[in-house]
Amino acid sequence: MIHETPAGKGVVYPVVSRRSSGLSLGVNLFPQAKACNFDCPYCEVPPGISGPAFSLDALASELEAFFNKEYPSAWPSYSLKDICFSGNGEPTLSPYLFPALELCAQSRRSYPEIAGKSALVLITNATGFGAWANLQREKGFPSGPSWIQADRLCTRQ
Numbered sequence: 001m002i003h004e005t006p007a008g009k010g011v012v013y014p015v016v017s018r019r020s021s022g023l024s025l026g027v028n029l030f031p032q033a034k035a036c037n038f039d040c041p042y043c044e045v046p047p048g049i050s051g052p053a054f055s056l057d058a059l060a061s062e063l064e065a066f067f068n069k070e071y072p073s074a075w076p077s078y079s080l081k082d083i084c085f086s087g088n089g090e091p092t093l094s095p096y097l098f099p100a101l102e103l104c105a106q107s108r109r110s111y112p113e114i115a116g117k118s119a120l121v122l123i124t125n126a127t128g129f130g131a132w133a134n135l136q137r138e139k140g141f142p143s144g145p146s147w148i149q150a151d152r153l154c155t156r157q
């Protein structure tokens with residue numbers, strides 16, 4: 001699922017989000033190309049995305065840069081509402097979803113003044129929702145809402 005992903009940015013991108021009612025830190029698991037099992041006519045992911053492949057090292061590095069540098073300089077008056085998995089496709093298709101969640105949960109613990117009250121949010125078309133729900137339960141991830149795009153549930157392609 002796309003949503004508010006600036007093209008050409010890395011894997012972490014802060015946005016002031018209407019959905020979150022404040023600052024949201026997006027995580028894009030597909031910077032290299034769109035990856036989705038739907039083909040919604042209103043999809044916001046532009047065709048022909050081309051960027052570096054996702055890596056956990058890049059995510060860790062960008063999280064550190066955001067919390068240590070970017071947030072204090074650019075966003076100090078905002079409270080971080082959530083860390084949100086969305087980006088250029090369906091996050092549950094990524095083999096990196098679960099370790100990426102671990103990294104983000106670790107960031108919440110490492111930067112409690114900034115992220116201690118933030119939720120972990122998944123924007124999904126619900127095709128991998130069972131795995132997500134199981135993981136939340138098993139790992140005890142602090143979770144917020146999961147935003148499901150429901151109008152395509154019966155028309156999987």
Ligand code: SF4
Nearest residue numbers: 001002036038040043
């Ligand atoms: S589910 Fe989201 S990413 Fe996939 S095609 Fe639809 S709008 Fe685009």
